[in-house]
Amino acid sequence: MKALKLLEIIGSDFYTGVPDSLLKAFCNCLMSKYGTDPAHHIIAANEGNAAALAAGYHLATGKIPVVYMQNSGEGNIVNPSASLLNEKVYAIPVVFVIGWRGEPGVHDEPQHIYQGEITLKLLDDLGIEYFVIDKDTTDLEAVRAMESFREKLNDGKCVSFVVRQGSLTDAAQVEYKNSNIMRREEIIRRVVRVSGADPVVCTTGKASRELFEIRETDGQSHKYDFLTVGSMGHASSIALGVAIFKPNVKVWCIDGDGAALMHMGAMAVIGSYKPENLVHIIINNGAHETVGGMPTVAANTDLVAAARAFGYPNALSVDSFEELDVALERAKRAKSLFFIEAKCAIGARRDLGRPTSTAKENKEGFISYLKEI
Numbered sequence: 058m059k060a061l062k063l064l065e066i067i068g069s070d071f072y073t074g075v076p077d078s079l080l081k082a083f084c085n086c087l088m089s090k091y092g093t094d095p096a097h098h099i100i101a102a103n104e105g106n107a108a109a110l111a112a113g114y115h116l117a118t119g120k121i122p123v124v125y126m127q128n129s130g131e132g133n134i135v136n137p138s139a140s141l142l143n144e145k146v147y148a149i150p151v152v153f154v155i156g157w158r159g160e161p162g163v164h165d166e167p168q169h170i171y172q173g174e175i176t177l178k179l180l181d182d183l184g185i186e187y188f189v190i191d192k193d194t195t196d197l198e199a200v201r202a203m204e205s206f207r208e209k210l211n212d213g214k215c216v217s218f219v220v221r222q223g224s225l226t227d228a229a230q231v232e233y234k235n236s237n238i239m240r241r242e243e244i245i246r247r248v249v250r251v252s253g254a255d256p257v258v259c260t261t262g263k264a265s266r267e268l269f270e271i272r273e274t275d276g277q278s279h280k281y282d283f284l285t286v287g288s289m290g291h292a293s294s295i296a297l298g299v300a301i302f303k304p305n306v307k308v309w310c311i312d313g314d315g316a317a318l319m320h321m322g323a324m325a326v327i328g329s330y331k332p333e334n335l336v337h338i339i340i341n342n343g344a345h346e347t348v349g350g351m352p353t354v355a356a357n358t359d360l361v362a363a364a365r366a367f368g369y370p371n372a373l374s375v376d377s378f379e380e381l382d383v384a385l386e387r388a389k390r391a392k393s394l395f396f397i398e399a400k401c402a403i404g405a406r407r408d409l410g411r412p413t414s415t416a417k418e419n420k421e422g423f424i425s426y427l428k429e430i
């Protein structure tokens with residue numbers, strides 16, 4: 058069905074969430090209809106934040122909000138669903154729209170497989186009734202589903218549309234761009250040129266796919282890299298764990314702005330412990346580029362000031378390859394925690410591949426390498 062039709066059928070005037078490639082048509086409709094006008098549409102830092110923001114909208118207006126997300130964000134809504142929205146607590150009605158990656162029987166990447174298996178079960182456990190939208194769902198069926206949802210919503214219950222791959226169509230064309238010049242893949246190439254044989258923990262999405270391909274084309278081992286293929290927002294904490302327990306090894310974290318914002322508390326903890334051997338790089342394109350380019354708030358956030366405020370002793374921002382190379386060399390030699398924001402254009406190579414080894418092979422190679430060094 059058409060994404061715009063689903064918006065009409067739900068009929069809310071407030072939407073918040075974290076974008077998803079499977080919901081690209083839905084997100085693009087919201088962007089072309091509302092942009093990021095906070096009266097109607099806010100892209101949240103994480104899905105739990107979106108659920109809480111939706112609760113605030115309901116408290117202030119008495120109306121019913123919509124929270125959209127990829128099913129990987131279900132984990133982030135468990136706590137606010139169970140302890141804020143649930144009818145045994147405040148009974149705050151929310152309509153969730155969830156993209157179903159890793160649906161059993163549909164080929165997908167390793168990070169989506171188990172989450173895909175438990176997607177509906179988790180909703181059951183959270184007491185959230187759902188309707189699955191697939192390619193054959195008619196507008197009338199969606200209208201009927203929404204009618205039956207209304208009764209539940211009136212009782213303060215949450216409901217969900219779970220969207221199968223390829224089911225929402227007719228995306229409004231939205232162009233996402235900024236004025237930065239550096240490309241993410243080239244930034245990563247320069248990071249690994251300087252990091253050499255040091256371990257690298259890389260964030261979720263295309264950054265890890267690009268890192269994998271760079272190692273392939275340069276004929277280097279993948280043993281240096283831990284690819285945080287799922288668990289968006291947690292790469293820097295993984296890197297912190299490695300850095301603390303491998304104090305004589307320089308550890309590099311390649312992070313994304315969307316990911317860093319998602320669990321920004323991690324930076325406060327890193328800045329507080331100040332591991333001397335950690336370099337934290339945020340590639341800031343101000344966008345969730347991997348899932349379509351929808352904006353994050355990072356284009357308007359002073360990440361360097363944030364890092365400094367969190368206690369990082371060295372923090373700087375670069376927006377050219379010359380500055381980046383200088384900053385990376387400084388970070389390599391530094392004897393204290395280092396932060397680099399690399400301002401980046403939105404976009405990626407069309408023919409970008411995916412890791413050809415399994416997640417477990419990646420982990421085992423990384424563990425053996427950490428034992429060696």
Ligand SMILES: Cc1ncc(C[n+]2csc(CCOP(=O)(O)OP(=O)(O)O)c2C)c(N)n1
Nearest residue numbers: 129130262289313314315316344345346347
């Ligand atoms: C908890 C969670 N929510 C949403 C997603 C879907 N997702 C994968 S990558 C991505 C965007 C990441 O944005 P950013 O960190 O800025 O990196 P970029 O894609 O711009 O390189 C999103 C939203 C996810 N994997 N996990």
